[in-house]
Amino acid sequence: MPETGRSATRMGHLVTRADFAGAILDSSIHVSFRTRTDSEAPVTTARRELLTTVLSAGAAAMTPPITSAETGRDHDHDHDHDHSHQKLPSDPALRVKSLESLLVEKGLVDAAALDAVVEAYEHRIGPRNGARVIGRAWADPAYRRRLLTDATAAIAELGFSGSQGEHMVAVENTSQVHNLVVCTLCSCYPFPVLGLPPVWYKSPAYRARAVIDPRGVLRELGLELPEEVEIRVWDSTAEIRYLVVPERPPGTEHLSEEELAARVTRDSMIGVAKVA
Amino acid sequence: MNGIHDLGGMQDMGTIPYEKTEPVFHERWEGRIFALNRATGAWRKWNLDASRFQRELIPPAEYLRMSYYERWVEGLVGLLVKMGLVAQEEITSGKPSPGTAKLVPPLTPDKVWPLLARGAPANRDVASEPRFQAGQPVRARNIHPEGHTRLPRYARGKAGMIVRDHGVFVYPDTNALFQGEQPRHLYSVRFSAQELWGPQASAQDSVYLDMWESYLEPA
Numbered sequence: 001m002p003e004t005g006r007s008a009t010r011m012g013h014l015v016t017r018a019d020f021a022g023a024i025l026d027s028s029i030h031v032s033f034r035t036r037t038d039s040e041a042p043v044t045t046a047r048r049e050l051l052t053t054v055l056s057a058g059a060a061a062m063t064p065p066i067t068s069a070e071t072g073r074d075h076d077h078d079h080d081h082d083h084s085h086q087k088l089p090s091d092p093a094l095r096v097k098s099l100e101s102l103l104v105e106k107g108l109v110d111a112a113a114l115d116a117v118v119e120a121y122e123h124r125i126g127p128r129n130g131a132r133v134i135g136r137a138w139a140d141p142a143y144r145r146r147l148l149t150d151a152t153a154a155i156a157e158l159g160f161s162g163s164q165g166e167h168m169v170a171v172e173n174t175s176q177v178h179n180l181v182v183c184t185l186c187s188c189y190p191f192p193v194l195g196l197p198p199v200w201y202k203s204p205a206y207r208a209r210a211v212i213d214p215r216g217v218l219r220e221l222g223l224e225l226p227e228e229v230e231i232r233v234w235d236s237t238a239e240i241r242y243l244v245v246p247e248r249p250p251g252t253e254h255l256s257e258e259e260l261a262a263r264v265t266r267d268s269m270i271g272v273a274k275v276a
Numbered sequence: 277m278n279g280i281h282d283l284g285g286m287q288d289m290g291t292i293p294y295e296k297t298e299p300v301f302h303e304r305w306e307g308r309i310f311a312l313n314r315a316t317g318a319w320r321k322w323n324l325d326a327s328r329f330q331r332e333l334i335p336p337a338e339y340l341r342m343s344y345y346e347r348w349v350e351g352l353v354g355l356l357v358k359m360g361l362v363a364q365e366e367i368t369s370g371k372p373s374p375g376t377a378k379l380v381p382p383l384t385p386d387k388v389w390p391l392l393a394r395g396a397p398a399n400r401d402v403a404s405e406p407r408f409q410a411g412q413p414v415r416a417r418n419i420h421p422e423g424h425t426r427l428p429r430y431a432r433g434k435a436g437m438i439v440r441d442h443g444v445f446v447y448p449d450t451n452a453l454f455q456g457e458q459p460r461h462l463y464s465v466r467f468s469a470q471e472l473w474g475p476q477a478s479a480q481d482s483v484y485l486d487m488w489e490s491y492l493e494p495a
Contacts, residue, residue: 093303108379110385113311113387161394166397185281208287227478235428237486
């Protein structure tokens with residue numbers, strides 16, 4: 001019997017545990033996922049059987065299929081199953097190429113629009129935006145107050161707004177308080193001020209550790225904080241997006257707003273670094 | 277769902293893969309899948325919560341093996357097929373099924389920047405009496421929804437304090453399953469590090485989570 005995960009990928013069928021939710025949606029059995037304030041839905045026999053069935057189906061199929069090249073183990077051809085070795089490319093580049101071509105051909109997406117999205121995040125939206133916000137907050141105490149009161153509006157004053165920054169909150173670092181931002185559940189991040197998140201921010205290592213061992217995380221990334229400093233970790237569990245206002249470094253009193261902004265790093269606005 | 281994506285508090289995930297200066301997209305395909313996600317989302321066959329849930333459904337071993345954008349490929353293909361925009365055979369073959377009409381994409385290049393700049397606010401103008409007030413002690417409920425939730429396991433059953441009422445927001449637990457937005461009050465809730473992680477944790481530190489009213493009960 002082929003081991004779970006390599007077995008039922010018949011004809012490259014992209015069955016995942018998506019079937020779980022799909023089955024629930026389609027099912028005539030009324031299974032509710034709502035959290036309830038009164039008694040929870042009883043797990044009836046019918047419901048348990050349904051969940052078991054779809055979870056097993058989803059777990060048994062995996063995509064893309066693991067080739068022997070990837071596992072380094074011989075693929076046993078002696079067992080009887082009908083999967084083909086040449087259905088889906090496991091290389092994501094090939095998958096995406098194939099997917100894009102299909103979607104363009106079906107008229108579901110416009111290729112030039114795809115180009116525009118990529119261009120926006122490669123060149124137009126990035127941490128220089130957030131640095132300008134911080135530079136202004138350092139230079140202008142009234143702006144700083146507006147930023148801490150209504151960050152979305154204050155950030156919009158500089159022309160930055162929109163997707164994944166609709167509900168901004170700015171949190172300021174002081175000598176007593178240090179803020180750190182994470183999204184343990186996925187990768188939520190304030191795009192309009194910081195652009196797209198770096199790989200390390202989205203990594204299981206950061207997501208797992210930032211909430212339980214923020215000091216260890218900061219130490220690993222090169223920042224040691226005194227024990228008496230209070231660390232506040234903001235787990236971005238909803239659509240609220242957090243921008244850390246780092247402490248202004250000493251000896252910068254003479255600098256212009258632009259010069260100040262030039263000193264602000266992306267890492268300092270996430271909270272894993274200070275501004276030198 | 278008590279899935280692998282709910283990583284907060286795990287201790288064996290290795291070193292943080294920090295890269296001093298990294299490109300926005302490490303490979304061309306990453307930018308393309310990012311853009312494909314946006315462009316297909318414009319058909320409004322699903323919502324943001326459903327797209328997050330779709331990735332959460334990736335089996336755990338695969339989820340951890342995959343790179344970030346590989347999960348996006350997996351999630352998007354699943355949604356396209358599930359919501360009927362693309363047939364499974366078309367994914368496999370890479371070609372439209374014979375006889376299917378070509379459509380007109382809603383996201384055209386001129387609409388991209390306005391879409392990004394406008395975003396999609398998640399708050400809703402719904403009159404709803406808040407159950408909790410700033411300064412009030414609360415406890416995160418010990419609930420384990422099997423669908424999508426934004427209540428991490430590490431906070432369930434823990435005692436915290438309401439810091440702020442953010443207002444009324446779309447509720448992901450129902451929205452992800454197409455059971456309606458069902459907006460309700462969203463609060464910033466502070467938990468002390470020691471409450472979450474025990475006496476080994478710092479006495480000074482705290483974790484702030486944004487939590488919907490149904491995640492909470494009075495303490």
